Amino acid sequence: MYRIVSTAIVCGIQSILVQVEADVCDGMPAFEMVGALSSEVKEARERVRAAFRNSGIRLAPKKITVNLYPADVRKTGTSFDLPIALAVLAAYGAVPEDYLEGILFAGEVSLNGEIRPTTGILPMALAAKEAGKQAVCIPIGNRGEAELAKGMAVLPAENLNQVIQMLETFHKDPEKAQNARAYERMGQGRHREGDCDFSGIHGQKVLKRACEVAAAGRHNMLLVGAPGAGKTMAARATATILPDLEEEEALELARIYSVSGRLGQREGQFFARPFRNPHHTISAAGLAGGGAVPKPGELSLAHKGVLFLDELTEFKREVLEVLRQPLEEKAIRISRSGGNFCFPADIMLIGAMNPCGCGYYPDRGACACTPAVIRRHLGKLSRPLLDRIDLTVEVKRLPLAELIGGGTEETSEAIRNRVQAVQKVQGKRFAGSGISYNSQIPVPYMEEFCPMEQDARKLLQDSFERLGLSARGYYRAIRVARTIADMEGCGQIRRVHLMESLMYREIDRKAWEL
Amino acid sequence: MMAKECTELGTKPVCKYEYWFAGIPSLSGKKKIRLKSQFPDPEEFYRLPIGHIQQIPWLTEREKKAVAAAKGTPEHKLDAQACYCAEKGIKLAIWQDPGYPKRLRDIYSPPYGLFYRGSLPPEDAPAVAIVGARGCSHYGKQMARAIGCGLASQGVSVISGMALGIDGAGHQGALQAGGRTYGVFGCGVDVCYPAAHRELYGAIPKMGGLLSEYQPRSKPLAMFFPQRNRIISGLSDAVIVVEAREKSGALITADFALEQGREVYAVPGRAGDPSSQGTNRLIQQGAGIFLSVGDFLKEMGIFADFVEDSAGNQKFSLEKSERLVYSCVDLSPKSLDGLLAETSLPLGELIEILESLREKGCILEVYKNYYIRPEPSGFA
Numbered sequence: 001m002y003r004i005v006s007t008a009i010v011c012g013i014q015s016i017l018v019q020v021e022a023d024v025c026d027g028m029p030a031f032e033m034v035g036a037l038s039s040e041v042k043e044a045r046e047r048v049r050a051a052f053r054n055s056g057i058r059l060a061p062k063k064i065t066v067n068l069y070p071a072d073v074r075k076t077g078t079s080f081d082l083p084i085a086l087a088v089l090a091a092y093g094a095v096p097e098d099y100l101e102g103i104l105f106a107g108e109v110s111l112n113g114e115i116r117p118t119t120g121i122l123p124m125a126l127a128a129k130e131a132g133k134q135a136v137c138i139p140i141g142n143r144g145e146a147e148l149a150k151g152m153a154v155l156p157a158e159n160l161n162q163v164i165q166m167l168e169t170f171h172k173d174p175e176k177a178q179n180a181r182a183y184e185r186m187g188q189g190r191h192r193e194g195d196c197d198f199s200g201i202h203g204q205k206v207l208k209r210a211c212e213v214a215a216a217g218r219h220n221m222l223l224v225g226a227p228g229a230g231k232t233m234a235a236r237a238t239a240t241i242l243p244d245l246e247e248e249e250a251l252e253l254a255r256i257y258s259v260s261g262r263l264g265q266r267e268g269q270f271f272a273r274p275f276r277n278p279h280h281t282i283s284a285a286g287l288a289g290g291g292a293v294p295k296p297g298e299l300s301l302a303h304k305g306v307l308f309l310d311e312l313t314e315f316k317r318e319v320l321e322v323l324r325q326p327l328e329e330k331a332i333r334i335s336r337s338g339g340n341f342c343f344p345a346d347i348m349l350i351g352a353m354n355p356c357g358c359g360y361y362p363d364r365g366a367c368a369c370t371p372a373v374i375r376r377h378l379g380k381l382s383r384p385l386l387d388r389i390d391l392t393v394e395v396k397r398l399p400l401a402e403l404i405g406g407g408t409e410e411t412s413e414a415i416r417n418r419v420q421a422v423q424k425v426q427g428k429r430f431a432g433s434g435i436s437y438n439s440q441i442p443v444p445y446m447e448e449f450c451p452m453e454q455d456a457r458k459l460l461q462d463s464f465e466r467l468g469l470s471a472r473g474y475y476r477a478i479r480v481a482r483t484i485a486d487m488e489g490c491g492q493i494r495r496v497h498l499m500e501s502l503m504y505r506e507i508d509r510k511a512w513e514l
Numbered sequence: 515m516m517a518k519e520c521t522e523l524g525t526k527p528v529c530k531y532e533y534w535f536a537g538i539p540s541l542s543g544k545k546k547i548r549l550k551s552q553f554p555d556p557e558e559f560y561r562l563p564i565g566h567i568q569q570i571p572w573l574t575e576r577e578k579k580a581v582a583a584a585k586g587t588p589e590h591k592l593d594a595q596a597c598y599c600a601e602k603g604i605k606l607a608i609w610q611d612p613g614y615p616k617r618l619r620d621i622y623s624p625p626y627g628l629f630y631r632g633s634l635p636p637e638d639a640p641a642v643a644i645v646g647a648r649g650c651s652h653y654g655k656q657m658a659r660a661i662g663c664g665l666a667s668q669g670v671s672v673i674s675g676m677a678l679g680i681d682g683a684g685h686q687g688a689l690q691a692g693g694r695t696y697g698v699f700g701c702g703v704d705v706c707y708p709a710a711h712r713e714l715y716g717a718i719p720k721m722g723g724l725l726s727e728y729q730p731r732s733k734p735l736a737m738f739f740p741q742r743n744r745i746i747s748g749l750s751d752a753v754i755v756v757e758a759r760e761k762s763g764a765l766i767t768a769d770f771a772l773e774q775g776r777e778v779y780a781v782p783g784r785a786g787d788p789s790s791q792g793t794n795r796l797i798q799q800g801a802g803i804f805l806s807v808g809d810f811l812k813e814m815g816i817f818a819d820f821v822e823d824s825a826g827n828q829k830f831s832l833e834k835s836e837r838l839v840y841s842c843v844d845l846s847p848k849s850l851d852g853l854l855a856e857t858s859l860p861l862g863e864l865i866e867i868l869e870s871l872r873e874k875g876c877i878l879e880v881y882k883n884y885y886i887r888p889e890p891s892g893f894a
Contacts, residue, residue, distance in 0.1 A: 206851050209861060362847070362881060370649060371678055371710070394883065396851045459869075499865045503850065507882055 001025075003090035003097060006104045007083035008127050009075055010120035012341035013255045013296065015127035017104070018075065021067045022087035029061035033084075035068035038076040047109050048085045055113035055160040059092055074338055076293050079118040082107035082137070085160060099167040104128040107139040107157055115157040117141030122258035125149035135170065137163065145263055148254055196236035199411040203402040204230065210393040210504055211238045212415055216422040217438035217483030220327070220349040220388060222312070224507055225395030226366075227359045231352035232277075232310055234395065238350060239275035239306040240412040243420040249304050252344060256296045256303055274305035280314040288322045289343050294334045299326050300343040312351040313380040320385055323349065327388045351389065353381075355507070363397075378507070387472045390439055390480050391504040422486045438483045443475055450482045452493040459495050463502055477501045530596035531556035534587065536606055536627030537595070537729025540580040545573065546626035547609050560585065560592075595730070602704050603719075604629055604730055617641070621748040621774045625727035628745075631703050632723030635696050635749055640816050641671040643746050643771075644687075645764040646680025646756035651789050652880045653845045654757030657781055658683035659690070661754060664807030666693020670816065671722065673698065673750045675742065676715070678708055680756045680764070685714050689721055696749065699726035700742040701734035743767040744774070752777035752814055754804055758792030765792050768801070777814065779804040787846075832876070835859070839867045843877050847884035 002023045008015045031045050045066075052059060066084055068075050083105040089095045106124050108116040121142040126149045128136050135153035138146045143156045155170060157163045198208060207223075207230075214221040215238055223231040245253065250271050257263040266274075278287065278298045289297035299307060299322075309315060326332040330346040356374045360366035369377075423437070429449060430436055441449050452460070464474055478493070481501035485493045535546070535556040552570075553559040564582050567573070573581070599606070607614045608627040616637050618624045628634070635641050642665055644658055658680045662672050666688035674681040676697035688695035697718050701707050703726045706715040718724055727745065728738060743766045747753050753771040755778070758764040771778050779802040783790020797803055804810055832840055842848065842856045854864055868885060871877045878888045 203855070204851075205854055205861060362884065368649065372708075392882075394849070394851075396849060402855070496862050496866050499869050500862065503865060503883060505882065 001091050001093060003087055003100070005083045005087040005090065005100055006128075006133065007080060007106050008104060008124040009073060009079075010077065010123055010259055011073075011339065012294065013123055013252075013259050013300075013343060015120065015123035016070075016073060017127060017131055018073070018080075019069055020080065020083040020087040021069065022084070022091040023065045023067075024062050024088070024091040025065075027063035029063065031064045031066075033066045033068075035066075035071045036074045037068065038074060040078055041068070041075045041080050044078075044081045044084050044109075047081055047111060048088065050111040051081075051085060051109045051113040051160055052088075054111060057089070057094065057160065059088075059094075062092075064088055064091070077118065077120070078108040078116075079106040079120070079124070081109035082115060082139075082157065082163070085109055086163070089164070095164055095167065096171075099171045102132075102134040103155070103167075103170075104131075104133045104136045105138075106136070107142075109160065113160040115139045115159060115163070119261035120259045121145045122148055122263070123255050125152065125154075126255070128152065134174065137167070144267075145254070145258055148251060196233060196240060197412045198237045198241065198415055199409045201230060201233060201237060202404070202407075202409060203398050204234070204395070206503075207234055207393055207395050208410075210391055212241065212419065213480065213483055213487065213504070214238065214348070214350075214391050215241045215415075216419045216487055217390075217426070217480065218348050218423075219390035219439045219480060219483065221351070221391040221393065222386075222389045222507075223350065223352040223393055223395050224355050225352075226363070226397050227354060229395040229397045231395050232308070235277070235306065235308040235310075235350045235352060236275060237412060239273055239308075241415045241419050242273040242305070242348070243416060243423060244271040245273060245304060253303055253305075256300050256343065260295050260301065262301070274302050275308065276302040276305070277308040277310055280309070280311045282315070282319060284316075284319045284322045287319055288326070288332050289334055289341075290336075292336070293338060294336055294341045294343075296343045297332075299323070299332055299345040299347060302347045303344050304346055305348070306350055307347040308350045308352070310352045312353040313377060317380070317382070321382065324384055324388065349389065355394070386506060387470075387476075389506075390476045392507050393504060394507075418487070422483070425486050438479050438486065441479055441482065446475065446478060450478050450493055451491070452478075452481075452498075453495065456481075456493050456495040456498045459498050463498075467502070467505065469505070473506060477505060480504055529557070530592040531560050532608060532627075533596050533599060533606060533729070534560060534584070534592050536608055536629070538581060538584040539729070539732075541577055543609075543624050543626040543727070545577060547624075548572070550609065550626070598704075599629075599730060602730065603631055604703055605631070607634060615749055617750070618745065618748045621744065623744065624748070625745060628725050628727060629703050629730060630723050630725040632696075632719030632721075634723055634725065635671045635673065635694070639669055639671055639694070640814070641673055641696075641750045642814075643673040643750035643753040643767065644680065644684030644756060645674060645743075645746065645753060645767045646684075647758050647762045647764060647789060647792075648677050648679040648681075649759075649789070650679040650683075650757045652847060652886055654680055654781075654789065655683040658756045659687035661756065661781075661804070661807060662687025662695070663691040665811075666695060667691035668807075668811060668816070669693065670811075671696060673746055675700070675739075675746055675767075676708075676711055676718070676724070677763075678710060682711055682714060684756070685718060689714070689717055692721070694722040696722045697724045698742050698746045698749070699724060699728070699734075700738035702726060702728055702730040702732040704730045705732070705734065707734040739763060740766050744770040747771035747776055748774055750776060752779060752810075754779045754781065754810070755793050755796060755801075756781045757783065757789050758796075759788055760791045760795070762792045765796070768796055777802060779810060832871075832874075835863070836867055836871055836876075839864065840871060840876055843871075843885050843887055845887055847880050847886045850883040850885075853885070 005020045007018050007020055009018050033045055086105055090100055108118045110116050117139040121138050122145045125136050125146040129149045129152050135155055136146050137155040137157055140156035140158050146154045155166050211234055225231050257266050276298050287297050287299055289300055326345040332343050332345045334341045355361040356367055356369040357377050358367055358369055426437055481493045481497040484497040484500050567578055567581050606627050606629055615634055644662055662684040666672050672684055672688035672695040674684045685695050695718055703724045706712055747767050747770040753767055753776055755764050755768055768778050780793040780796040781804045782797055783793055838857055842853055877885045880886050
């Protein structure tokens, strides 16, 4: 007998439907599997066979042939166990054909017949919904994830016998399958409460202001300061003043985490912006994503949130250069022999570094680095990368009095509300233009979006020469000034906005005059 | 290739063997002079069998080895070296030449030969060395530039080592005043070290000279630099140390200067300021205190009638809030954060005031978001 069962394969963060065909006929007893299978898919045969036996399912010795198609897509992963098992059972006639119709199956089967969780269930469920399936049958451990694709019945599978029973019930009364409230399970939690609230950072007025400006206009930011000055803390706190994710954004992010099997990390903070801080020993593939079957890298895991690179100068140069294209395109394209994959990577980059080798420049009391050493240190960052960073802020070590000093500081929540308001202003301005933040204003639209008062224009021209700004630096200053003007509620950029914006310009390369 | 490529210096022709002899490394000037008195003709010395060298009792084993190694240089390389010097305009003054600086003759260990580009310091004009730390403060750099400028404009030759920081600033000041200035190298004079001073390297030979006891193409080795300091002080009548940390190369120059009987002056710094610890220590040990160019020239008896230019003390008309900010800025750079804390002004207001002060020329942004008062007053 011949039967067919639907499943899906993950490709990047998308999913493609795959059909599992099984044919059972008389002949020499055998179990053959074909259809561009990787070794872990071939192993499914052994798992399924043992699972049948241990679930008390006895099958007559016959010749079994299983094919997965489309045959030109390479099948990888362990989610094929469950559909293969059901296709074989159906082909034997143990499960009626109409029980399987309109349902997508995915899951790993263990030798005792239990269904184990697997990665990439969310993209599969979304693909099933798009293809018009009525239900997905997935491991119970992935239940919350599947339920995120609303509008479809989710059949949580515990073991093979339970699946067969569940299919019967579902067939008889589809209404009975209830949908749990997944968003509740994933957590209404919006923000991680904890140690990195801005109220925990004393003093550092310039730093705080810069963080707010950066968050408001989604500008990339570089923090330069002595070891222990609070760069990491500021970066973490910046993630907490970003407004919550929209539902659509949250779902896209969940896809990425689902594919890399880390959706558990998002539990309880489904709408919070991600904050990723990979260690500086990370490889280019770790940052961008990669592997024989490409998985999202840190760039994509920080999608719609903050990618924090601490000790920026310690990263390998070729790793940092990877950032250049995604920072422009908001996505990263990976080409492998298995195909081309596109992972979204719309990040806000925050870098942190020491100003010199020892980390204390320009504090001449503590720093004894020679100009050549400082130049070499700063030279570790390439110009094209620095050109993509809008704000550079120095973080100073605080005197103890200020550090433990009294006075209450503003909370992240208060700042977040302001940031949200400023982003709304930007949304209104850019409606229909394809961009949403000031940091994205393209050069040809500068005049239109960034009207300037006369004396501001003059200041900019003077500064261009005095500070030796590059063309890129010139436009960066305008973009940041635009954000500052928005924060002050001004339609036109004023002189003082530009002055502040210039305050965040790039670090001086010609060090050593202090 | 020419058999004997010679360059004229004064009246005496200098031939390739002289270049070779002057350039023998690891042999002190004193030993070279003694060798020269024994073997007056360098060509003869070049051809002398190595066995003879071994017999010279007052040469150490190391020196004998160095001489033997140098004698192994083939003839055509000597030609090439002489040609190279002629091409690059590198001249040589040796111990016996009348053009050899007289001041150097008197020092304990004079260099045997001086390779130089441009000219040598004139004997009849006073010469003063300006030395100090490479890693200096903005204040130190300004002082060095002002001193260099003030001295050079009075016809004093400004001598220094063309290093980064104070040295370079001293040269710059002298060039700015259109005066003479001389840089002493710890490498070949055809090597621009440090590379960042390319501009000075090009300008100094036109207004003075670059000199070195090391043969052209010598690399800037760390061991050469303390030795070149003796030439800096040796060429000068006085040494001014502008800024030096507790252990600074500039203090080596000061030590040489004392040994050689030169005056040592130090620019005082604030007690406890690490970049002035060395100079303050010199003052404690009895060095002259440098307060102004005029004072210095009077004390040195160079120009008693030097009149201080008082244009530096400008009068500004400042608003109240500007005065508040201005009073917080001093000669060492203040960060924006520091000013914010000191003045308690809101950020927007503060940056507007700083901008207007900057436009009036009352303050200077020396580094990103670091401000300083422009000139130490009392200096032109």
